[in-house]
Amino acid sequence: MKFLIVDDSKTMLRIVSNVVKQIGYDNSILAENGQEGLEAFKSNDCDIILTDWNMPVMDGLTFIKEVRKLNKDIPIIMITTEGGKTEVIKALKAGVNSYIIKPFDSKTLELKLRDLL
Numbered sequence: 001m002k003f004l005i006v007d008d009s010k011t012m013l014r015i016v017s018n019v020v021k022q023i024g025y026d027n028s029i030l031a032e033n034g035q036e037g038l039e040a041f042k043s044n045d046c047d048i049i050l051t052d053w054n055m056p057v058m059d060g061l062t063f064i065k066e067v068r069k070l071n072k073d074i075p076i077i078m079i080t081t082e083g084g085k086t087e088v089i090k091a092l093k094a095g096v097n098s099y100i101i102k103p104f105d106s107k108t109l110e111l112k113l114r115d116l117l
Contacts, residue, residue, distance in 0.1 A: 001117070002045060003028040006037035006063060007052040007079070012102075016050055016079065019106045023113060034058030038066050046074065048116060050109075053080035053091070061094055068095040075116040079104070 005016050005028055017028045029044055031037035035058040037051060049067065053060040064076055075097045080087075083101040091099055098112045 001025050001027065001047045004031065004037060004040055004044070004046040004049045005029070005051075006031045006034060006040075006049065006055070006060065008032050008055040009052070012052065012079070016109065019109045020050075020113070022106065023110050034060055034063030034066075037063050041067055042070070048113070049074060049076045050079055051076065053078060053082045053087070061090060064091070064094045064096060077109075077112055077116065079109070 003020050003025060005013055007013050013030045017030060020028055029040050029046065031040045033055040038058065051060045051063055060078060060080065067074065076095060077098045077100060078091045078096045079100045079102060081102045088099055097116055100108060100112055
Protein backbone atom coordinates (compact mmCIF):
# COMPACT_ATOMS: atom_id res chain seq x y z
CA MET A 1 0.00 0.00 0.00
CA LYS A 2 1.41 3.38 -1.03
CA PHE A 3 0.57 6.63 0.78
CA LEU A 4 0.86 10.14 -0.63
CA ILE A 5 1.38 12.65 2.19
CA VAL A 6 1.12 16.34 1.27
CA ASP A 7 1.96 19.10 3.77
CA ASP A 8 4.12 22.22 3.63
CA SER A 9 5.43 21.54 7.14
CA LYS A 10 8.40 19.15 7.22
CA THR A 11 7.50 18.38 10.83
CA MET A 12 3.96 17.34 9.88
CA LEU A 13 5.28 15.26 6.97
CA ARG A 14 7.54 13.44 9.42
CA ILE A 15 4.81 12.98 12.04
CA VAL A 16 2.23 11.65 9.58
CA SER A 17 4.69 9.34 7.82
CA ASN A 18 5.83 7.99 11.22
CA VAL A 19 2.25 7.20 12.22
CA VAL A 20 1.73 5.46 8.88
CA LYS A 21 4.88 3.39 9.55
CA GLN A 22 3.75 2.57 13.10
CA ILE A 23 0.60 0.94 11.79
CA GLY A 24 2.56 -1.16 9.36
CA TYR A 25 2.90 0.77 6.10
CA ASP A 26 6.33 2.04 5.14
CA ASN A 27 5.74 3.08 1.54
CA SER A 28 5.06 6.82 1.55
CA ILE A 29 5.66 9.58 -0.97
CA LEU A 30 6.08 13.04 0.56
CA ALA A 31 5.17 16.33 -1.13
CA GLU A 32 5.47 19.87 0.26
CA ASN A 33 2.54 21.50 -1.57
CA GLY A 34 -0.45 20.63 -3.68
CA GLN A 35 1.38 21.06 -6.99
CA GLU A 36 4.13 18.64 -5.91
CA GLY A 37 1.43 16.33 -4.60
CA LEU A 38 -0.46 16.40 -7.90
CA GLU A 39 2.72 15.65 -9.86
CA ALA A 40 3.53 12.78 -7.48
CA PHE A 41 -0.02 11.45 -7.78
CA LYS A 42 0.13 11.50 -11.57
CA SER A 43 3.44 9.65 -11.68
CA ASN A 44 2.85 7.05 -8.93
CA ASP A 45 0.26 4.47 -8.08
CA CYS A 46 -1.01 5.72 -4.72
CA ASP A 47 -3.59 3.95 -2.58
CA ILE A 48 -4.46 6.75 -0.15
CA ILE A 49 -3.81 10.49 0.19
CA LEU A 50 -3.32 12.50 3.38
CA THR A 51 -3.19 16.24 2.75
CA ASP A 52 -3.06 19.57 4.51
CA TRP A 53 -5.30 22.45 3.42
CA ASN A 54 -3.16 25.59 3.78
CA MET A 55 -0.08 25.28 1.59
CA PRO A 56 1.78 27.52 -0.86
CA VAL A 57 1.77 27.04 -4.65
CA MET A 58 -1.43 24.94 -4.61
CA ASP A 59 -3.63 24.62 -1.52
CA GLY A 60 -5.08 21.32 -0.37
CA LEU A 61 -8.63 22.04 -1.49
CA THR A 62 -7.50 22.77 -5.06
CA PHE A 63 -5.25 19.70 -4.92
CA ILE A 64 -8.20 17.50 -3.92
CA LYS A 65 -10.36 18.87 -6.71
CA GLU A 66 -7.60 18.15 -9.24
CA VAL A 67 -7.11 14.61 -7.91
CA ARG A 68 -10.85 13.96 -8.11
CA LYS A 69 -10.81 14.90 -11.81
CA LEU A 70 -8.34 12.04 -12.29
CA ASN A 71 -9.59 9.53 -9.73
CA LYS A 72 -12.98 9.53 -8.03
CA ASP A 73 -12.26 6.58 -5.72
CA ILE A 74 -8.92 7.05 -3.99
CA PRO A 75 -9.42 7.65 -0.24
CA ILE A 76 -8.39 11.14 0.87
CA ILE A 77 -7.96 12.38 4.43
CA MET A 78 -7.67 16.13 5.02
CA ILE A 79 -5.47 16.99 8.02
CA THR A 80 -5.74 20.69 8.79
CA THR A 81 -6.19 23.49 11.30
CA GLU A 82 -9.32 24.55 9.38
CA GLY A 83 -11.92 23.17 11.76
CA GLY A 84 -14.97 25.31 11.12
CA LYS A 85 -18.20 23.77 9.88
CA THR A 86 -17.98 25.72 6.60
CA GLU A 87 -14.47 24.40 5.90
CA VAL A 88 -15.42 20.82 6.70
CA ILE A 89 -18.39 21.06 4.32
CA LYS A 90 -16.19 22.54 1.56
CA ALA A 91 -13.68 19.72 1.96
CA LEU A 92 -16.38 17.03 1.91
CA LYS A 93 -17.93 18.57 -1.20
CA ALA A 94 -14.49 18.64 -2.85
CA GLY A 95 -14.19 14.91 -2.26
CA VAL A 96 -12.41 14.13 1.01
CA ASN A 97 -13.41 10.91 2.71
CA SER A 98 -12.32 11.91 6.20
CA TYR A 99 -11.20 15.00 8.09
CA ILE A 100 -8.76 15.45 10.99
CA ILE A 101 -8.27 18.76 12.78
CA LYS A 102 -4.75 19.69 13.97
CA PRO A 103 -3.45 19.18 16.54
CA PHE A 104 -4.26 15.48 16.61
CA ASP A 105 -2.81 12.38 18.22
CA SER A 106 -1.48 9.33 16.45
CA LYS A 107 -4.44 7.21 17.61
CA THR A 108 -6.89 9.54 15.82
CA LEU A 109 -4.98 9.22 12.56
CA GLU A 110 -4.63 5.47 12.98
CA LEU A 111 -8.39 5.05 13.51
CA LYS A 112 -9.24 7.21 10.46
CA LEU A 113 -6.80 5.22 8.33
CA ARG A 114 -8.15 1.89 9.51
CA ASP A 115 -11.69 3.05 8.71
CA LEU A 116 -10.68 3.80 5.11
CA LEU A 117 -8.45 0.78 4.55
